[in-house]
Structures are given as structure tokens and as C-alpha cells.
Amino acid sequence: MPAPHRPRVLIGISGWTYAPWRGDFYPAGLAHRKELEYASEHVTSIEINGTFYAMQKPSSFTKWREETPDEFVFSIKGGRYVTHIKRLVGVESALANFFATGVLTLGDKLGPFLWQLPPNLEFDAQKVADFCALLPRTVTAAVTLAQSRDDKLAEDRVLLPDASARPLRHCVEARHASFASDDAVELLRRNDVAFVVADTAGKYPYVETATADFMYARLHGDQELYASGYTDAALDRWAEKIADWTSTGRDVYVYFDNDVKGYAPSDAMKLIERVGR
Structure with a gap:
């Protein structure tokens, strides 16, 4: 009989390269190239947000994997080309390119994929269902999808692992009020996609309903968006x-994104103390 699943709690920060953190969270004089290594010693997970703005080099994923502890986990923010420019429609090639760039080589350090939707994207059941159907649920499925990448992605920007049945998780952070509905929640549940808390x-919808076998929370600040810290009571x-x-x-998975004044790493460490590693 297999051992019962023991839930994991991963707590960390959204991104790690912030100038205001230098001399505060990061010790004065710490080389910038050492910041990920330092951060990964103080939190248990990091959300890679550079993938939202541009496709990363395969060598970057290799470097990030090697610089972090064995049990460390990265969540990956999906590209804004998919969510904000294409707005979830006609994104087959874009997704193929995204998964071909080396992200899958994070291996056991690969956590969920976060798809943050723009504030002006209203809930459309067919559009969201079609998008969910495109999302690969195993490494094998993602590798197969990546094979259909287009010629916009140069071959030296491609790095794929061996196929495997390792599951992949996905979550959606919706920012239009229409997503705070039973229909949206039920659709994500049927597709085993987590609704981001x-x-x-x-400012944006707040939904705590579980729609997948994991929970994913992004803490942007409870008093002032991106800027306020969290009190002990919070x-x-x-x-x-x-x-x-x-x-x-x-x-x-919990990520602090209240980075403007440098609260994120401190709040993450305080929450880790409360929850335990």
C-alpha cells in the first residue's frame, strides 16, 4: 500500500532581483549573481516572474536549478504574450515555444505554472475551457507540445528533458470581477486548475474555493497593493x-509580491516560522 500523501507547504517570494532589497534583505556587498542562492536559503520557493515578460534562455533554468537547495521549488509565471496579448486565443504555438525553452528541465524543482489574466479579460466559459484543454498535464505532454514550436524560436533556445509521467500543475489568477462566480469556479474545478487566492x-477578485489538488496564494499586500507589509495578526x-x-x-504554495518596500522576503520568512519548514 502506498504511503499517504503528506502535503507540502512552499512559501516564498515573487522574483528575487529587486534593487531596494540590496543592503536590506540582501547583505551589503553581496554580488548580484549570489542573490538567488542567498534567497533560496531563507525561503522554500520562488515564483519566477521573468518568464512573464520574455522567454528565458535554457542556460538560465540550468543555472537556477544548480544554485538552489535540493528541496527547493520554483513556480513559473506564464508568458504575457499568451495571457495579455493573445488573450488565451490561438496560443498553441506560443505555448509550444514557452515549454520548449528549458523550463521543464527544472525537474523535481518545477512547481505550478501561474497564468495571470489581465484585469480587462472577462470570464468567457468557452475561451477559458479551450485554454485549459491546451495545458499539458505531464512532462511527456509538454514535451510533445513543444515539438510543435514554430520557427520563431531558434534551435539554440530549445532544451527539453526526457519524456516522463511527472504531473504538471496549473493555476489561474483572474483579475476581472466576472471570475468571482460559481460558473468560473466550477469550470476550473472540472479542469483541475487552481483558482489563485x-x-x-x-482591488481584484478574492476567491478561496479549492478547485484543484493544491492551493496557490499570492499576497500582494492586504492594505496597499504591492506596498504594505503584513502584520503579525495577518x-x-x-x-x-x-x-x-x-x-x-x-x-x-504561497508567494509574497509586496515587493515595493521590501516587505516580501521578511513576511515570507515570518510565515515560514509560523508554519514550519
């Missing part, structure tokens, strides 16, 4: 939420 100081509440989520057998 987004704390945005009330962190205590998030620790309680995490305990509730893991009690259902779900893995939990």
Missing part, C-alpha cells in the same frame, strides 16, 4: 488558512 487590498490568519488547506491533503 489573490490578496490584493480589495500572518497568523494566513498560517491558519494554510493549516486548513493542508488538512484536506492539499499542497500549498
Whole structure:
């Protein structure tokens, strides 16, 4: 009989390259090339957000994998070309290119893929369902999809692992009020895609309903978007939420994105203390 699943809790930051953190979170004089290594010693996961702005080099994923501890996990923010420019429509080639660039070679350090939707993208059941159907759910499926990449991606920007049945997870952060609906929640549940719990100081929809076998939270600031830190009482509440989520057998990923004033790493470490590694 297989051992019961023991839920994992991964807590960290969204990105790690922020000038205001230098001399604050990062010790004065720390070489910029050492910042990921340093951050990965203080949090248990990092959300790679550079993938949102541009496709990364295969060598970058290799470097990031080698610079972090064995149990470390990266979540990956999907490209804005897919979500904001193509707006989820006609994205087969774009997804193929995205998965071909080396992200899959993170191996056991690869966490969920985050698809953040633009604030002006309303819920359209057919559009969202079609997009969910395109998302690969195993490494093998992602490698197969990557084979259909187009010629816009040079061969020296392609790096694929061996095919495997390792599952891939996906989550959606919706920013239009129409997504805060039973229909949207049920559609994501049917497709086993997590609805991101987004704390945005009330600006964007807040939904806590579980729609997949894991929970994914992004904490952008509960008082001021991207800028306010979390009080001890607020962190205590998030620790309680995490305990509730893991009690259902779900893995939990939490990322602080309140980076403007450098609160993110400090808040992440405080929450890790409350939850335990």
C-alpha cells in the first residue's frame, strides 16, 4: 500500500532581483549573481516572474536549478504574450515555444505554472475551457507540445528533458470581477486548475474555493497593493488558512509580491516560522 500523501507547504517570494532589497534583505556587498542562492536559503520557493515578460534562455533554468537547495521549488509565471496579448486565443504555438525553452528541465524543482489574466479579460466559459484543454498535464505532454514550436524560436533556445509521467500543475489568477462566480469556479474545478487566492487590498477578485489538488496564494499586500507589509495578526490568519488547506491533503504554495518596500522576503520568512519548514 502506498504511503499517504503528506502535503507540502512552499512559501516564498515573487522574483528575487529587486534593487531596494540590496543592503536590506540582501547583505551589503553581496554580488548580484549570489542573490538567488542567498534567497533560496531563507525561503522554500520562488515564483519566477521573468518568464512573464520574455522567454528565458535554457542556460538560465540550468543555472537556477544548480544554485538552489535540493528541496527547493520554483513556480513559473506564464508568458504575457499568451495571457495579455493573445488573450488565451490561438496560443498553441506560443505555448509550444514557452515549454520548449528549458523550463521543464527544472525537474523535481518545477512547481505550478501561474497564468495571470489581465484585469480587462472577462470570464468567457468557452475561451477559458479551450485554454485549459491546451495545458499539458505531464512532462511527456509538454514535451510533445513543444515539438510543435514554430520557427520563431531558434534551435539554440530549445532544451527539453526526457519524456516522463511527472504531473504538471496549473493555476489561474483572474483579475476581472466576472471570475468571482460559481460558473468560473466550477469550470476550473472540472479542469483541475487552481483558482489563485489573490490578496490584493480589495482591488481584484478574492476567491478561496479549492478547485484543484493544491492551493496557490499570492499576497500582494492586504492594505496597499504591492506596498504594505503584513502584520503579525495577518500572518497568523494566513498560517491558519494554510493549516486548513493542508488538512484536506492539499499542497500549498504561497508567494509574497509586496515587493515595493521590501516587505516580501521578511513576511515570507515570518510565515515560514509560523508554519514550519
